[in-house]
Amino acid sequence: MTALLEIRGLTIDIARDEGPARVVDGIDLTVMAGESLGIVGESGCGKSLTMLSLVGLLPNRIRATAGSAMFGGKDLLKMTPGALRRVRGSEIGFIFQDPMTSLNPVIRIGDQIAEALIYQKGMTKPQAAIRAVELLALVGIPAPEDRAQAWPHELSGGMRQRVMIAMGLAGHPKLLIADEPTTALDVTIQAQIVDLVRDLKTRLNMSVVWITHDLALIAGLADRIAVLYAGTVVEDAPVAEIFDRPTHPYTRALLDSLPTLAGEAMSRLPSITGTPPEPGRRPPGCPFAPRCPLAQPACSDAVPKLAPVPGSDPRHRVACPIVIERAVA
Ligand SMILES: Nc1ncnc2c1ncn2[C@@H]1O[C@H](COP(=O)(O)OP(=O)(O)OP(=O)(O)O)[C@@H](O)[C@H]1O
Ligand SMILES: [Mg+2]
Structure with a gap:
């Protein structure tokens, strides 16, 4: 197996008036091709910031100040914002915790996925519309042609999270990063989403990083677990x-x-x-x-x-x- 992502000595600091505060202190993490890595740890230990730093999405005043993150022969921490935007769409897919804040409430489901495809993959509108329906089917949404016409609020929480996964997969990424994607859902639906991602990982030959509070939840998905404490x-x-x-x-x-x-x-x-x-x-x-x-x-x-x-x-x-x-x- 070859390494897909190699994070070495990653350090993240928050700029504050009284001086920088270190939140991530020299993290090393490796994700092999085709592997799924679970990341667990208490709230505030730096799980999200670590992953956001890889794709240039750190909040204001928070910066990766040391280390490297090699992905496909390039250091993500040294890439320009434009290059990172391309990586984000096509090579690294992200799924976030709360689908309601990530989905635009006034755009139909199918159009949101299609927009991502037009932007990331340069597809034409008709191509993107067809592919959006295929992606909805891929993530197990019944009657995908009909659901493509639905508004976000018309879907259940679990179905919305499936839509988010479809969007994360739109660029056919080599790596899917899921940041506590099931926390807002009930336990049965959480297990279904974990099963879905495990199945997609095999079918699409991806690597997965799954961040969670819940060690038991990812026991069946992760090949390896990294336990974080205070960065x-x-x-x-x-x-x-x-x-x-x-x-x-x-x-x-x-x-x-x-x-x-x-x-x-x-x-x-x-x-x-x-x-x-x-x-x-x-x-x-x-x-x-x-x-x-x-x-x-x-x-x-x-x-x-x-x-x-x-x-x-x-x-x-x-x-x-x-x-x-x-x-x-
Ligand atoms: N925008 C921000 N401004 C200031 N501090 C922040 C910001 N985002 C995160 N932090 C701080 O950085 C630390 C790490 O945050 P991070 O979001 O990575 O934690 P986490 O492990 O993902 O936690 P959770 O499980 O609650 O999502 C936390 O102590 C948090 O207070
Ligand atoms: Mg987090």
Whole structure:
């Protein structure tokens, strides 16, 4: 397998009057061709900003200040806005959380998808209209010719999210990034959307990055899981390893909270006290140390680097010298 996306040392800062506040602190992430990567972590840990930085959609005053993101031989962080716009449409597709804020309420569903195709792919209007109906069929929308004529408010939440997926797929991307695309939906519909994306990933031979609060939800979709904490990757491993051998104390706390875990519930972790640091108020060394049951004074010395877990799958890496020492012992 070859790497489709390689993020190295990504650092993101928010410009503030009192000085820059670091929100993402040296993230490394790799997505192989055809692979699906799940990204989990509490609210505010930098999941969305990390992905937005790749396609030049960071909000005002927030910038990627170090690192690289190689995609198809080019560094996305160094591309011009125009070049990034082309990547966004055709090579990297995005699905966001709330379809009602991303769909234009006064444009019919089919026309919205067609507009994206005309803009991104240079299709003619009739070509785009046909392709829009095909895309609606692809994402499992019944009677797609009729639904193409519908207004966004006429569809259910789950159907609107399918429309968003169709738009994300319009450019036939190599990579689909889904940022908590099911949080607003009920549990059954969430599972259907996950199944749909898994199916499309295989059929279209794409890679998928799926951001969520909900580790259980993506268990069946992700090949690999990266666990983020306060703008760092604390554990990165094949999905079975994460469930069978969670190693970082933070990952263990996430799994302990699984039975009660549903969307918002993960903003509080029942098994550990405290909250993640605010941007700009990161403690020195390991950002998790203040909440960690295993913390020792040395944890404040340096930010731990990801390293393989002895005795586990070689792709299982964790950023905690203490648990690595224990695994050796
Ligand atoms: N537009 C903004 N202006 C100022 N701070 C921001 C802005 N967007 C995000 N932040 C801050 O950056 C940090 C990371 O934000 P990000 O949106 O990446 O988190 P997240 O992991 O996606 O969280 P969630 O799970 O809630 O979506 C947060 O602490 C947030 O307060
Ligand atoms: Mg987010």
